[in-house]
Amino acid sequence: MSSKKSYTNSKRKTTKKSSFSFTKLVLYSISFLAIAIIGLGFYQFKDGVLYYLGFKTNNTDGLSNDERKIADIRIYEVLSEHQDFIFGMDVSEYQGEIEWEKSQKVDDTFALSFVFIRATAGKDKVDKKFKKNWKAAKKNNFVRGAYHYYRPNENSILQANNFIKTVQLSSGDFPPVLDIEKLPRTQSLDSLKVGLKRWLTKVEKHYKMKPIIYSGESYYKDFLKKEFSEYPFWIANYNIWKKKPEQEWLLWQFTEKAKVEGIKGTVDLNVFNGDFVKFIEATKP
Secondary structure, eight states: OHHHHHHHHHHHHHHHHHHHHHHHHHHHHHHHHHHHHHHHHHHHTHHHHHHHHTOOOOOOSSOOHHHHHHHHHHHHHHHHHTTTSEEEEEEOGGGOSOOGGGTTEETTTEEEEEEEEEEEETTTEEOTTHHHHHHHHHHTTOEEEEEEEOOTTSOHHHHHHHHHHHOOOOTTOOOOEEEOOOOOSSSOHHHHHHHHHHHHHHHHHHHTSOOEEEEEHHHIIIIITTTTTTSOEEEEOOOTTOOSOOTTEEEEEEEEEEOOTTOSSOEEEEEESSOHHHHHHHTOO
């Protein structure tokens, strides 16, 4: 009996020891993985992190302090790695009154050279600030672009007419932009694509310029890339691991959380995918 008892206790101790060792191994592995991920993140955004260590902001844009920090690091990292490119923003009535003379740079370092301004939405909506923003942008030496927010469930020709009636382009402006982000509720995808092509064709005929199509990357890949490949694309991708625009993108919108002096709240920032020569070519009729 005593011998059996001793063996049983020894077996229990061995089992507990093995279990404890396995638990420690799992914890060590998790800790190592966490450290590796943190290290990779720091290396990925090292310039932005180092920049932010010496930077403080008054957080008045509705983001949490952590969200603001991550956004600022991301923005600085992208802009600093694309200093040979050209940067711009896009605005609408949601930005309210813009102090355009102050809105020339990001972080007082990176110059903003162009701006896309919402002109219209659907068949009858005109952006409340378009007329004022359009004039002010020109006055403050921004290269301008006007965009139409497309409503999939409204008539495409009426939407094109709304844009044409509202927007008068001048030499040096970007081509018209069609912003498509939503899927239709009352029609098929094939009907949606027919409507988009009707809008694009009518607008191109009027302005004698091939329009730019704006959309998110997933929407672009799933519904637009194949059948609209003859058009230039402006793509939104906010993935923090995205380092540069794809070759076929004319413009890359990489954040919607930028702070620009003279603008309340946040604003979208964009990278023009090319040098100054390509930039000038893109604005020729």
